[in-house]
Amino acid sequence: MPTPQTAAQAVKRPLVSFIVTYYNLPPQLLGECLDSIMTLSLDKEEREIIVVDDGSAESPLEAISDKLDDIVYIRQANSGLSAARNLGIEACRGKYIQFIDGDDKLITEVYEHCLDIARQSDPDIVAFFLSDKEGHTTTLTEFEGPMEGATYMRHNNLRASACGYLFRKKTLVNLRFTSGILHEDEEFTPQLFLRAEKVYTTTAKAYFYRGRGHSITREDNKEWVLKRINDTRGVLFRLTEMIDTLPPAEREALQRRIDQLTMDYLYNVIKLTHNGRFLEKCVAELTEKGLFPLPDKDYTQKYKWFRRISSTRQGRRLLCLALR
Numbered sequence: 001m002p003t004p005q006t007a008a009q010a011v012k013r014p015l016v017s018f019i020v021t022y023y024n025l026p027p028q029l030l031g032e033c034l035d036s037i038m039t040l041s042l043d044k045e046e047r048e049i050i051v052v053d054d055g056s057a058e059s060p061l062e063a064i065s066d067k068l069d070d071i072v073y074i075r076q077a078n079s080g081l082s083a084a085r086n087l088g089i090e091a092c093r094g095k096y097i098q099f100i101d102g103d104d105k106l107i108t109e110v111y112e113h114c115l116d117i118a119r120q121s122d123p124d125i126v127a128f129f130l131s132d133k134e135g136h137t138t139t140l141t142e143f144e145g146p147m148e149g150a151t152y153m154r155h156n157n158l159r160a161s162a163c164g165y166l167f168r169k170k171t172l173v174n175l176r177f178t179s180g181i182l183h184e185d186e187e188f189t190p191q192l193f194l195r196a197e198k199v200y201t202t203t204a205k206a207y208f209y210r211g212r213g214h215s216i217t218r219e220d221n222k223e224w225v226l227k228r229i230n231d232t233r234g235v236l237f238r239l240t241e242m243i244d245t246l247p248p249a250e251r252e253a254l255q256r257r258i259d260q261l262t263m264d265y266l267y268n269v270i271k272l273t274h275n276g277r278f279l280e281k282c283v284a285e286l287t288e289k290g291l292f293p294l295p296d297k298d299y300t301q302k303y304k305w306f307r308r309i310s311s312t313r314q315g316r317r318l319l320c321l322a323l324r
Contacts, residue, residue: 014048015118016166017094021084022102023054027063029103029210034067036105041112048094050074051102052084082177082184085162089176092169099163104209107131111206114166117143124196125149126166127159131205145200149193152201153253157260157300158193160185163207171195178238181231187238190257194250225272232265233285240289260299262291263306270316271323279316 018037022030030051037049049071053059055078061068076087085099096118100106114126123146152158162185175191177184193199239258243251269282286292294307309315 012045014094015042015046016096016098016115017048017050017088017092017169018098018100019085019088019092020049020051020100020102021054021081021088022051022056022060023078023081023084024056025060025103027060030060031064031067033100033102033105034064034071036108036111037100038067038070039108040106040115042115044070048072048092050088050092052076052088054078054080054084080180082179082181086176086179089169089172094169096166097169097172098166100207101163101209104163104207105134107134107206107208110204113143113202113204114206117200117202118166121146121198121200123198123200124168124171125193125199127152127199127201128164128166128204128206129159130161130164130207130209132209132211133205134208143200143202146198149196149199150250150253152199153190153193153257154249158190158257160189162188162192163209165189165192167192167196178235181234182228183232183235186232186261187235190239190254191242194246194254229265229269229272229282232261232268233282236261236265236286236291237289240291255295256297256299258291259295259297260303262286263294263303263310266310267306267323270319274320274324276317276320279320280313283316 020030020033020037034049034051037047040047051060051071051073053073053075055076059075061073064071072091074087074091076084088099089097098106111128114128117123117126126143160183171192173195175188175195177188181187236258239254239261243254243258246254266279266282266286269279273279283292293311294303296307298304309319
């Protein structure tokens with residue numbers, strides 16, 4: 001008779017846990033998302049599909065009844081994307097984690113390339129690209145790495161979306177998403193990279209995302225605009241508080257990300273509010289925290305030009321006019 005220990009050892013750990021978040025979406029899109037996972041070259045023991053329903057008005061289970069034997073379905077009271085992902089993290093058993101929004105899907109043939117990297121190179125993170133086009137022209141077989149996450153951040157622009165990375169669950173340690181905020185990935189992703197020792201990158205476009213058609217309506221919603229601005233400022237300030245706790249190489253890496261987020265924050269304040277007085281208030285808050293003026297760095301051409309123009313009040317007035 002097997003002991004509890006030998007019985008536990010006999011249970012094979014999945015290679016990848018796919019955490020699919022779902023909230024008030026057309027069920028057929030969820031079905032397409034699940035199909036894109038189930039057609040991968042992973043047998044049932046190698047994959048784990050966890051669908052976290054964030055309190056949708058109607059359950060999608062009837063529409064995906066043919067897939068229920070292949071998924072774990074978890075329903076929570078509506079608490080937001082961060083809470084849904086955190087619940088998925090706690091529930092999953094896989095060596096690696098892949099986040100997928102329920103109305104998106106993997107570009108299956110290309111994502112196989114990312115799985116090959118995970119199988120062959122034992123990375124902490126595989127970084128790939130997202131695409132708004134479903135098809136593909138070729139499956140790339142080349143990749144770069146390994147490198148430390150901090151090294152990557154010092155020399156590259158970090159793409160925020162957590163869906164653009166296949167990552168080792170163990171790398172998270174205690175890292176989770178901050179609940180109740182917009183753009184939670186901006187805070188999560190840089191901290192994930194700072195924890196990673198082996199990052200591999202590929203130019204493969206392995207994830208299809210659908211344009212969120214309601215974004216224009218949201219930009220007309222003053223309450224949503226203010227929340228977006230306030231949440232981004234909160235992310236900036238919390239990341240800034242981490243700087244002094246890091247060794248020099250990681251501090252430099254995070255500083256680059258903070259500088260770029262500060263630029264994006266000011267850009268969005270201008271574009272979403274067109275309010276010069278509010279902009280100056282935001283600039284004053286950034287100055288108090290040591291985040292403004294933006295450092296004189298050659299990160300990107302966009303960064304260099306924005307830094308120069310935004311450094312003076314007259315330049316900021318010009319930006320308010322130009323971005324109207």
